[in-house]
Amino acid sequence: MPRITFVSPDGGRRTIDAPDGxxxxxxxxxxxxxxxxxxxxxxxxxxxxxxxxxxASLAKVPPxxxxxxxxxxxxxxxxxxxxRLACQVLADRLSDGLIVELPATQI
Numbered sequence: 001m002p003r004i005t006f007v008s009p010d011g012g013r014r015t016i017d018a019p020d021g022x023x024x025x026x027x028x029x030x031x032x033x034x035x036x037x038x039x040x041x042x043x044x045x046x047x048x049x050x051x052x053x054x055x056a057s058l059a060k061v062p063p064x065x066x067x068x069x070x071x072x073x074x075x076x077x078x079x080x081x082x083x084r085l086a087c088q089v090l091a092d093r094l095s096d097g098l099i100v101e102l103p104a105t106q107i
Contacts, residue, residue: 002096006033009104018091024100025049025086035102042087044068049086050075052101058082060094077103 001017004024008014018027028036028049037048044067053061061084064072068088072079082101089095 002091002093002098004091004095004098004100006035007099007101008035009102018095020092022091023087024051024089024091024095024098027091028086033102035106036086037106038087040087044071044085044087047071047075047085048106050077050103050106051084051086051089052080052103053082053084053089054099054101055082057095057098057100058084060098061089064088075103076105076107 001019003015004018005013005015016031023042025036025038025042029038039048040046064084068085072083
């Protein structure tokens with residue numbers, strides 16, 4: 001199982017085992033990572049699972065789709081180069097070891 005580390009705005013770190021093929025949003029909500037809301041349930045339409053990936057982590061995942069890029073325009077927290085929606089990033093062997101920074105707010 002891929003291990004994903006979520007870093008909260010206060011610097012706290014939480015590493016979880018995410019089932020292979022699961023979205024980071026679903027894995028985070030199943031492990032009670034409170035900063036990930038996922039209000040739309042993973043339909044890529046609410047931006048409440050906004051995350052930041054550093055350059056090394058960003059290189060491990062496929063690029064954002066056009067739809068995801070459009071939804072990212074409506075995030076509550078500032079958008080950065082590594083902004084992604086956790087509902088669009090899958091846990092797999094390539095994403096093992098991802099460091100996911102969480103924004104201060106989703107709404």
